[in-house]
Amino acid sequence: MPEATEFDETNVNLNEVDFSDLEEKYKVQAPDGFINKFVVCDGTPVAPESKAPVLKKVLAKLFGQCGKIERLDVPVNEGKTTGYVFVEYSNAQMALNAIKHLNGKKLDVKHRLLVNKLSDIEKYVLSGKVKDEFDEPKIPEFQSHGYMKSNLRDAAGRDQYLLHQNDEVGVYWFKRNLKPEPAISPRSQWTSAFMKWSPKGTYLFSLFPNGIQCWGGADFERISRFFHPSVRLVDCSPNEKYLVTLSPEPIALPPDDHPSRASFLFGPESQGHKLVIWDIRTSLPVKTFALPPNLENQASMPWPLIKWSYNDKYCARMGPDALAVYDVENDFSLIDKKLVKISGIMDFEFAPGGVKLAANRKSDPPEVVLSYWTPESSNQSARCSVMQLPSRSVLRTVNLVQVSDCQLFWQGQGKYLCCRVNRHTKSKKTRFTNLQIFQLEERDIPVESIDLQDVVIEIAWEPRGKRFVTISRPDSSENNPAFPTNSLTFYDTEEVKKGKGIMVPIKRWIPFKTTAGKYSNVVKFSPKGRFVVMAAMRDVKGELEFYDLDFDGEKPKDQSKKVASNVKMLATHQYQGLTNLEWEVSGRFIAGWSSSWKHKIENGFKIYDCIGRLLREEIIDGFKEFEWRPRPKSLLTKGDKKKVRKSLREYSAQFEEEDAMEANAELREQILRRKKLLHDWRSWRMSVDEKLEKMNLVAHRDEGKVEVIEEIKEIVLDEKEEIVE
């Protein structure tokens, strides 16, 4: 046996000794969740040691609200408290409670408490995952995308439109009857579904499987992305501040420890939500919602689900028996922190403009108003009401009975509201329509009721006027689409004699012209008023009819003399494939198109001017959508506009000359192209003829040698001999 070497204590390198067995043996066995009972509170006052007991008392009282405190330590260093304290609760639930309620709490003006789990401190701070030094986040440099409204600077003031055909999307300058000029070269795969302009035309949104992309500027560069997988529907607030998206796929947060969790856009409160509101400028989500349970797994979705007030100040969402109205400027919090309970609410609609209520002073800002309706229930009649925001006071309610359905139609400025009430007889066998017209700007909001025999299927207000047009049809069991049974009716208010001492009565609407026997089922009022286009869509006939409501000519006898309007049909067209119809913002042109999303017949588009002349027609296989680029409101004052109107003659002369020159340029180009084609063809033919001659294959038949043989046959049918004396 070898002799044991002498154990020299001083020579031992402690780092080399294996203590693992001892560590194992004396390891503190913290019970499960033991550490979760502790919280660390930072941000408490730094006070002299003598004040520590007072501080401890104050904090103990505060933290005591959230659960039973086992122990509270206020560490002291160099005669001063350190600013942080440790609290041990009797269980983990209490600790979580304290974090939930006290984190971010202000102790006084200067001190804000930051409460965290002790385990988090261990996890993030001690492990070195969080750096000790503060790294200033880099704010990405502002990237200019050019002037976002460059299209408005066009010298000729031309409009833009978007064409989507097959997989290709292009934006073009509209040049009346001439070939449109591409604003950018058409892009393929620009969207996986459809494209959408923002309401004022600043942005262009395209859908992708992973979300929305936003484009803008003269070259339509990408401005931002909105990450929302499988997004299907998109909507934009009227002032282009917010974007609303809906996806059938609920938002799923990556697990806590997943690397993508930190950069994930949505917080834990968004788990399972499908509807997202985004701030367009930051491209970050500001609010998310789950779908109301009655809309889950529905094949067709009412859209938009979130409606906005005209000024983007409020938005609202309908749920069962309640309306949630959010104050946009106040972090999207509910107005008065509660829902607006409206039992049975079926539909609501914001006024598209600010309403100047008669009760207000003239200098008061216009009000935000919305309307809604509720159906009949056991002890209550159906109602259509108008509510003011944010006061939530109901300004006017109309009670209705025997109601099967209602629809709300606002006039473009919010001055009038027409509630179309579809009613049924007691036996419920026949249906008829009743129009309730609210005059928002009159004292007490008078409501006029117009009773009709027919069922109204479409209503269109003159956007800035008081006239409207309806399409109606008699309600009968035999609704054969092959027979034209629809009628168009034009409504205007009765003329009132103006003068001193005559009280201006409230407006009365009268139908001043009706034409029956139509197929039309869609009516579009020009954005600038006066002109109306009716169309029969989704129909075999495909009629288009143009009307002028202020026709300058003798008024025919069949129109009521009581109104100022004089309606005249200007033109009719046939357009079989028609699936969509949209006015250009200035009201000068209207585009109709046939989308291959609906059917494959005559896909393409046609553009007419407001008096019904066809300007341009293109038949494009696989054509999908046509979208006019919207324009913001004009900046011209009333005086400016008047001036323009006055010197219209000079302007038009100038513009006509420009148009002619433009047309010539295009014509010349076309002629040159044709000349080349003709020349190419002729020279090719010549070479072929020469070749054939060489091969001795020239047609042996001479074109000039046509022999026409005319045979005249005389057939004697009858012969009679008469002797003339």
Add this chain to the structure above:
Amino acid sequence: MMRPILLKGHERPLTQVKFNADGDLLFSVSKDQEASVWYSSNGERIGTLNGHKGTIWSIDVDPETDYVTTASADFTGKLWKAQSGECIYTWNFDAPAKRVEFSPDGNKVFFITDEVMGQIGTIKIFDIDHSKNEQSSTPVLEIKNDKGVSERFSVAAWGYGGLTIVAGHANGKLSKWDAKTGAFLGGVKPHDLLVTDIQTSPDKTYFITSSKDKSAKLFDVDKLELLKSYPSDAPLNSACITPVKDYIIVGGGQDARDVTTTSASEGKFEAKIHHKIFEDEIGRVKGHFGPLNYVAVHPRGTAYASGGEDGYIRVHHFAKSYFDFQYDVEKTAQAAEQQALDKKEQEEEEKKEQQAVEA
């Protein structure tokens, strides 16, 4: 366009109509198993060719209007005397015959037999012996569409001099074959769907194709090079090239099985006239209430005939406006030509005068 002559003699959809080389006669075949012969000028029916026991898919007349030949779904092709209407010979095949055409000299004829029941689609070329009725039953050449090369032959036409045959396939492909050796000379795939018709120019140096993919296209025979294309808004069944004027006429419409829910105007049952060189659409001729199955043009360019799914043949004799219509470019080109011609004449006259003076 003058008022059309409506020829009502067939009880089922027309499959092909054709003018003879002189243009005085019109031949038509239909699914009712009969071929008819008409005067093209007034639409009077001269007679019928009876004998087939199935749909007759195709008919052709030789350049001298001596013989008529037909291809039928009853697995036969027949040769008829044009003058008497008597059937003088019958070829028997193992599959329906879809298409027949005489070579430019009238001494040969090809049949396309269909690719059904395990048969390989084939173009069979036979000699025609003008001296006797009995013809050879063995083809001088067989061009087999060997499986895997392409989808079946749908249509074909002779190239100039009868040297080549160009064929259209069911998948939109075109192929070219040597008519003597049967060698494959090249192929292109200009269409996405079935090629429904091939018709050649009068000198057979270029041809037009029509397809279910809603387009017609013009190619040269030598290189199968795409010269022009004419997009349309409905599937096309036929296309032809007009002599005299630089136009082409196409016909088609929504397929019969798709039209039950659509009205006549929606089905696009129209013949459309395009400018051959500029490709623009010039006019449309409505009238049929079913798809147009075939359009044929008079060899002198004075009329065209269309055969419809509706069982009618419409013969349109062109009016003066048709011949007068010219693009400005064509007018100026013509004027320039005329000027050049005048100048030449003048120069020649001057020369003659000079010579005379010298003499």
